[in-house]
Amino acid sequence: xxxxxxxxxxxxxxxxxxxxxxxxxxxxxxxxxxxxxxxxxxxxxxxxxxxxxxxxxxxxxxxxxxxxxxxxxxxxxxxxxxxxxxxxxxxxxxxxxxxxxxxxxxxxxxxxxxxxxxxxxxxxxxxxxxxxxxxxxxxxxxxxxxxxxxxxxxxxxxxxxxxxxxxxxxxxxxxxxxxxxxxxxxxxxxxxxxxxxxxxxxxxxxxxxxxxxxxxxxxxxxxxxxxxxxxxxxxxxxxxxxxxxxxxxxxxxxxxxxxxxxxxxxxxxxxxxxxxxxxxxxxxxxxx
Amino acid sequence: xxxxxxxxxxxxxxxxxxxxxxxxxxxxxxxxxxxxxxxxxxxxxxxxxxxxxxxxxxxxxxxxxxxxxxxxxxxxxxxxxxxxxxxxxxxxxxxxxxxxxxxxxxxxxxxxxxxxxxxxxxxxxxxxxxxxxxxxxxxxxxxxxxxxxxxxxxxxxxxxxxxxxxxxxxxxxxxxxxxxxxxxxxxxxxxxxxxxxxxxxxxxxx
Numbered sequence: 218x219x220x221x222x223x224x225x226x227x228x229x230x231x232x233x234x235x236x237x238x239x240x241x242x243x244x245x246x247x248x249x250x251x252x253x254x255x256x257x258x259x260x261x262x263x264x265x266x267x268x269x270x271x272x273x274x275x276x277x278x279x280x281x282x283x284x285x286x287x288x289x290x291x292x293x294x295x296x297x298x299x300x301x302x303x304x305x306x307x308x309x310x311x312x313x314x315x316x317x318x319x320x321x322x323x324x325x326x327x328x329x330x331x332x333x334x335x336x337x338x339x340x341x342x343x344x345x346x347x348x349x350x351x352x353x354x355x356x357x358x359x360x361x362x363x364x365x366x367x368x369x370x371x372x373x374x375x376x377x378x379x380x381x382x383x384x385x386x387x388x389x390x391x392x393x394x395x396x397x398x399x400x401x402x403x404x405x406x407x408x409x410x411x412x413x414x415x416x417x418x419x420x421x422x423x424x425x426x427x428x429x430x431x432x433x434x435x436x437x438x439x440x441x442x443x444x445x446x447x448x449x450x451x452x453x454x455x456x457x458x459x460x461x462x463x464x465x466x467x468x469x470x471x472x473x474x475x476x477x478x479x480x481x482x483x484x485x486x487x488x489x490x491x492x493x494x495x496x497x498x499x500x501x502x503x504x505x
Numbered sequence: 506x507x508x509x510x511x512x513x514x515x516x517x518x519x520x521x522x523x524x525x526x527x528x529x530x531x532x533x534x535x536x537x538x539x540x541x542x543x544x545x546x547x548x549x550x551x552x553x554x555x556x557x558x559x560x561x562x563x564x565x566x567x568x569x570x571x572x573x574x575x576x577x578x579x580x581x582x583x584x585x586x587x588x589x590x591x592x593x594x595x596x597x598x599x600x601x602x603x604x605x606x607x608x609x610x611x612x613x614x615x616x617x618x619x620x621x622x623x624x625x626x627x628x629x630x631x632x633x634x635x636x637x638x639x640x641x642x643x644x645x646x647x648x649x650x651x652x653x654x655x656x657x658x659x660x661x662x663x664x665x666x667x668x669x670x671x672x673x674x675x676x677x678x679x680x681x682x683x684x685x686x687x688x689x690x691x692x693x694x695x696x697x698x699x700x701x702x703x704x705x706x707x708x709x710x711x
Contacts, residue, residue, distance in 0.1 A: 222686070223686040223687075223689070223690050224682050224683060224685075224686040226686075227682070227685055227686045227689050228667075228682055228686075231660065231661075231667070231685075233666070233667050233682075258693055258697075259689055259690075259693060262689065262692050262693040262696055263661050263689065265639075265642055265696065266642055266646070266657070266661055266662060266692065267661065267662055268639060268642075269639040269640075269642035269643050269646075270555045270558060270559060270643070270658075270662050273551055273552075273554050273555035273558055274551045274552065274555060275551075276551075278547075278550045278551060278554065279568055281568070281572060282550055282554070282568060282571055282572055282575065283547060283550070285571075285572045285575035285576060285579075286543055286546040286547045286550060286575045286579075287543050287547070288543060288579050410664050411664075412664040413661070413662060413663065413664035500548065500551075500552075
């Protein structure tokens with residue numbers, strides 16, 4: 218690979234260079250504004266490319282493919298023409314119906330419903346003194362407390378400049394990073410690969426969720442529309458819930474629980490991006 | 506990975522019929538399939554569809570390709586090695602079948618015949634530039650040579666590392682780098698050209 222080449226720029230964007238190569242490319246970018254512009258254009262086209270195909274992750278999988286994956290064959294469908302469903306470019310479409318996070322997702326997320334919303338907001342000391350809180354109210358309060366903490370943890374890490382506060386910084390060997398952080402957790406943490414979104418892993422922190430340790434994974438990108446972003450993964454004994462959208466000041470939060478794991482994605486990016494990223498995260502945590 | 510897998514493309518697609526009933530009426534079992542394997546396959550279907558959509562020129566063609574890949578994977582279930590990445594194994598199967606299909610067709614003819622479905626011609630025109638722009642991106646991808654298209658989808662969209670993409674496609678990492686760079690530059694130029702055309706049309710309308 219030539220040091221001053223498109224290959225070098227693309228590999229730099231993809232995080233595929235070693236330290237020396239990366240330093241060389243950075244010096245080149247620093248020295249030549251045209252190169253910086255070229256780099257930005259390449260990064261932008263990659264983001265656009267991912268957006269162009271993002272809907273495939275969220276839209277329902279045709280029945281004939283599900284049947285094929287189960288080892289069944291649907292004779293009548295062999296000649297069937299399956300139409301592309303219209304997709305919406307920048308907004309999340311309905312996730313596939315086979316998934317656990319489907320049913321409530323769109324409604325709850327897009328229209329701002331909150332789990333336990335019918336009960337009313339009871340977090341942050343807003344419980345009425347005369348009322349004996351029900352289990353559901355307590356759960357809602359705990360949930361709000363969790364989300365407040367997640368938002369606070371995000372602010373803390375971002376205000377500190379991204380990776381300077383992480384307990385274990387990304388060092389090229391993410392397996393080692395995760396092993397270190399997992400030593401303090403009740404379960405092994407997996408690291409979702411968010412490169413398709415242009416997000417690179419910066420490091421991990423130990424945080425406390427619901428009185429128990431959890432991992433806060435920190436991602437960043439030059440694309441301000443997406444990052445920085447944090448993902449907190451903790452353990453829970455609460456029942457599963459579908460991804461649900463919440464706001465805390467200028468932050469968007471998307472949270473869900475699945476099979477003993479509670480996750481919350483926090484960022485300033487628009488909810489459409491968060492949905493797509495959460496979808497990828499859920500898939501990677503559960504399927505790989 | 507390429508070295509650790511048995512080659513999933515060896516054998517015939519129809520070999521599994523001997524295990525089950527003939528699929529004459531509706532849904533029939535094809536072969537004994539482990540639920541775990543089937544679950545893994547179902548979980549990866551959305552990404553397979555996305556990958557296939559980047560390779561092919563229509564939604565129907567993409568789903569046909571994924572369906573063929575599912576059938577092949579089930580017939581080769583015993584060849585998948587636990588501990589290796591299932592998604593990469595499936596990407597490789599999709600890519601292999603797609604290349605076989607390309608070879609069996611008059612590719613040059615197809616290259617000038619981008620399916621209308623791909624362009625989203627059924628979309629109402631008023632459904633805005635954002636939608637059109639994304640269709641334009643997919644159309645631009647479809648104009649790339651097959652090897653660049655595959656590499657672009659594997660690395661930039663599916664997020665595989667260069668090494669993983671090299672294993673899936675069976676080429677050296679250096680080849681992945683050069684294909685990817687050519688693809689990214691070509692894509693950027695195609696998108697710029699498209700944006701320029703839209704600007705010209707707007708100017709003309711004004």
